[in-house]
Amino acid sequence: xxxxxxxxxxxxxxxxxxxxxxxxxxxxxxxxxxxxxxxxxxxxxxxxxxxxxxxxxxxxxxxxxxxxxxxxxxxxxxxxxxxxxxxxxxxxxxxxxxxx
Amino acid sequence: xxxxxxxxxxxxxxxxxxxxxxxxxxxxxxxxxxxxxxxxxxxxxxxxxxxxxxxxxxxxxxxxxxxxxxxxxxxxxxxxxxxxxxxxxxxxxxxxxxxxxxxxxxxxxxxxxxxxxxxxxxxxxxxxxxxxxxxxxxxxxxxxxxxxxxxxxxxxxxxxxxxxxxxxxxxxxxxxxxxxxxxxxxxxxxxxxxxxxxxxxxxxxxxxxxxxxxxxxxxxxxxxxxxxxxxxxxxxxxxxxxxxxxxxxxxxxxxxxxxxxxxxxxxxxxxxxxxxxxxxxxxxxxxxxxxxxxxxxxxxxxxxxxxxxxxxxxxxxxxxxxxxxxxxxxxxxxxxxxxxxxxxxxxxxxxxxxxxxxxxxxxxxxxxxxxxxxxxxxxxxxxxxxxxxxxxxxxxxxxxxxxxxxxxxxxxxxxxxxxxxxxxxxxxxxxxxxxxxxxxxxxxxxxxxxxxxxxxxxxxxxxxxxxxxxxxxxxxxxxxxxxxxxxxxxxxxxxxxxxxxxxxxxxxxxxxxxxxxxxxxxxxxxxxxxxxxxxxxxxxxxxxxxxxxxxxxxxxxxxxxxxxxxxxxxxxxxxxxxxxxxxxxxxxxxxxxxxxxxxxxxxxxxxxxxxxxxx
Numbered sequence: 001x002x003x004x005x006x007x008x009x010x011x012x013x014x015x016x017x018x019x020x021x022x023x024x025x026x027x028x029x030x031x032x033x034x035x036x037x038x039x040x041x042x043x044x045x046x047x048x049x050x051x052x053x054x055x056x057x058x059x060x061x062x063x064x065x066x067x068x069x070x071x072x073x074x075x076x077x078x079x080x081x082x083x084x085x086x087x088x089x090x091x092x093x094x095x096x097x098x099x100x
Numbered sequence: 101x102x103x104x105x106x107x108x109x110x111x112x113x114x115x116x117x118x119x120x121x122x123x124x125x126x127x128x129x130x131x132x133x134x135x136x137x138x139x140x141x142x143x144x145x146x147x148x149x150x151x152x153x154x155x156x157x158x159x160x161x162x163x164x165x166x167x168x169x170x171x172x173x174x175x176x177x178x179x180x181x182x183x184x185x186x187x188x189x190x191x192x193x194x195x196x197x198x199x200x201x202x203x204x205x206x207x208x209x210x211x212x213x214x215x216x217x218x219x220x221x222x223x224x225x226x227x228x229x230x231x232x233x234x235x236x237x238x239x240x241x242x243x244x245x246x247x248x249x250x251x252x253x254x255x256x257x258x259x260x261x262x263x264x265x266x267x268x269x270x271x272x273x274x275x276x277x278x279x280x281x282x283x284x285x286x287x288x289x290x291x292x293x294x295x296x297x298x299x300x301x302x303x304x305x306x307x308x309x310x311x312x313x314x315x316x317x318x319x320x321x322x323x324x325x326x327x328x329x330x331x332x333x334x335x336x337x338x339x340x341x342x343x344x345x346x347x348x349x350x351x352x353x354x355x356x357x358x359x360x361x362x363x364x365x366x367x368x369x370x371x372x373x374x375x376x377x378x379x380x381x382x383x384x385x386x387x388x389x390x391x392x393x394x395x396x397x398x399x400x401x402x403x404x405x406x407x408x409x410x411x412x413x414x415x416x417x418x419x420x421x422x423x424x425x426x427x428x429x430x431x432x433x434x435x436x437x438x439x440x441x442x443x444x445x446x447x448x449x450x451x452x453x454x455x456x457x458x459x460x461x462x463x464x465x466x467x468x469x470x471x472x473x474x475x476x477x478x479x480x481x482x483x484x485x486x487x488x489x490x491x492x493x494x495x496x497x498x499x500x501x502x503x504x505x506x507x508x509x510x511x512x513x514x515x516x517x518x519x520x521x522x523x524x525x526x527x528x529x530x531x532x533x534x535x536x537x538x539x540x541x542x543x544x545x546x547x548x549x550x551x552x553x554x555x556x557x558x559x560x561x562x563x564x565x566x567x568x569x570x571x572x573x574x575x576x577x578x579x580x581x582x583x584x585x586x587x588x589x590x591x592x593x594x595x596x597x598x599x600x601x602x603x604x605x606x607x608x609x610x611x612x613x614x615x616x617x618x619x620x621x622x623x624x625x626x627x628x629x630x631x632x633x634x635x636x637x638x639x640x641x642x643x644x645x646x647x648x649x650x651x652x653x654x655x656x657x658x659x660x661x662x663x664x665x666x667x668x669x670x671x672x673x674x675x676x677x678x679x680x681x682x683x684x685x686x687x688x689x690x691x692x693x694x695x696x697x698x699x700x701x702x703x704x705x706x707x708x709x710x711x712x713x714x715x
Binding site: 010018026053 | 154177182184185187188189190191192195196199283317319321322323324326334335338342367370374377379382525602607608610624626
């Protein structure tokens with residue numbers, strides 16, 4: 001049966017538990033200065049890391065709405081993911097290569 | 101039992117031809133193995149794209165087309181869950197474990213445990229990691245056997261025996277460079293083959309619209325039901341595969357770690373990991389699962405064409421056979437999958453050899469020349485292959501490969517993963533706490549396994565208790581918590597380690613690790629790359645000399661680390677070397693190197709060198 005427990009409870013659990021692990025991880029690497037935002041490359045990586053979380057949230061919600069037949073929402077999320085991906089590619093694979 | 105799929109000798113010629121081609125490709129690069137450092141780590145020289153594609157073949161092969169196609173056929177698009185969980189740990193991996201492993205130049209994961217704790221903990225870690233990798237090799241062999249079983253009609257163990265001999269011979273002589281290049285080729289082919297199966301399969305059922313509409317909305321949801329059924333539910337899979345499995349694969353898979361250590365720098369390693377998780381894993385999950393979705397659609401649209409008695413682990417082979425319609429295409433798909441599985445196994449065999457040589461043999465038999473260790477590494481590779489093949493008997497007792505793998509992850513990974521995590525991120529974590537994690541954790545895991553209704557049920561999230569296979573997946577949560585609890589409790593009750601002893605070995609002192617790596621203070625001033633011609637000069641020191649202007653462009657100082665590679669980017673760093681900046685000269689666009697640099701980098705006289713300051 002397609003009810004809340006079937007559709008959205010796993011999604012919420014995934015991003016509350018997984019998101020919690022992600023936030024703790026970000027806190028540790030920022031606090032320890034392992035990710036040092038004074039360095040240009042690391043600033044790019046900060047963007048990439050945050051992007052990655054929203055990217056996966058987007059993919060999971062996109063497929064959930066697609067399964068439910070909500071085409072308009074799927075298109076909006078799809079465009080959002082594509083725009084974010086473009087940002088990622090330019091940030092990680094071009095800009096970050098210019099500096100050593 | 102499902103019937104044997106009929107094939108002609110032409111089919112087997114294509115399979116053998118494919119294997120010869122791919123293995124020959126890798127063996128060509130085996131000539132780059134001159135030392136054990138090359139055999140295991142490929143001399144720390146490769147670009148991110150080469151490493152990330154070789155990771156695809158290792159990851160996809162290990163998780164296998166067979167096990168995900170089976171679950172995809174049974175449960176739908178939620179078979180993709182496992183591949184889509186890894187990002188949560190990326191901050192800790194990219195800026196915690198990866199730089200520590202790289203900068204401390206550890207030879208193996210147990211080596212880290214000795215430096216962080218003591219030789220006793222190293223032994224515990226060695227036992228745990230060898231158990232993990234041998235189990236992984238066994239599952240790889242079993243998967244290969246099940247792929248070929250419906251085609252050959254031979255006994256499963258006979259197939260495993262043949263496959264083990266081929267793998268053993270190849271890895272014994274090839275080493276890590278051969279594996280990386282074999283995997284590079286297979287990464288591309290695997291993705292191509294998987295996507296081809298999807299496109300042909302969708303056409304077979306009548307186009308995408310038919311494929312999509314014939315499947316129920318519940319089948320198409322990307323996440324499984326929260327806690328039902330017992331053999332495939334979201335919360336169990338999340339803890340077993342998403343947490344224990346993903347963390348195990350990222351943090352304690354010696355084979356994967358060795359790939360990252362083969363990168364030319366930590367930055368390249370990060371790019372390889374990020375690109376893999378963001379781009380290749382979502383593609384890979386479709387690649388490995390789609391045969392199951394297509395199989396389900398075929399069973400609805402054309403039920404007469406579908407063999408209803410097909411075993412779940414044979415769904416992939418059955419679908420590939422049905423939809424390809426041509427023996428050539430079918431042979432190509434089977435060859436690609438079988439070769440990818442072999443890649444995974446080869447990587448792990450190489451990793452077992454690395455652990456045995458560096459963590460067991462070298463401490464016992466000291467001061468031998470490198471050739472001796474290289475020879476022993478080859479013998480160990482052959483031994484690991486044999487032990488892995490024999491271990492398939494245990495894993496074949498599970499109903500499906502997925503469940504065998506699930507049990508394996510839930511029980512083998514928690515102690516080591518918890519010890520690595522606490523070791524990297526908790527300064528207070530000391531030797532008694534690490535021992536408690538391994539031994540106390542193992543004891544409590546055994547107690548939980550014996551009395552699951554008492555100990556694991558409080559964590560079951562409402563999952564039904566199956567007396568035959570109690571809490572197959574959610575036991576990973578219990579196991580992780582008892583290992584972490586044992587370590588944290590003992591850590592809090594005992595004295596914290598001296599700060600000096602943990603310098604460079606935790607995320608809190610990474611600057612120190614970078615300093616040890618370089619042998620001096622790191623230079624983080626941003627600079628550009630330069631393209632230069634090279635000339636050999638006499639000298640034995642490991643230095644390269646650039647002009648003052650070129651050094652300014654790179655923002656490099658004397659004593660900084662340099663990375664020099666052939667100007668042809670498509671080589672991915674195969675012809676490259678690391679060195680240190682020496683005193684500058686006045687000839688712009690030229691670098692002076694030694695004969696030893698030219699030999700280790702295998703440079704071509706006609707090509708310039710692209711150079712960057714590394715640290």
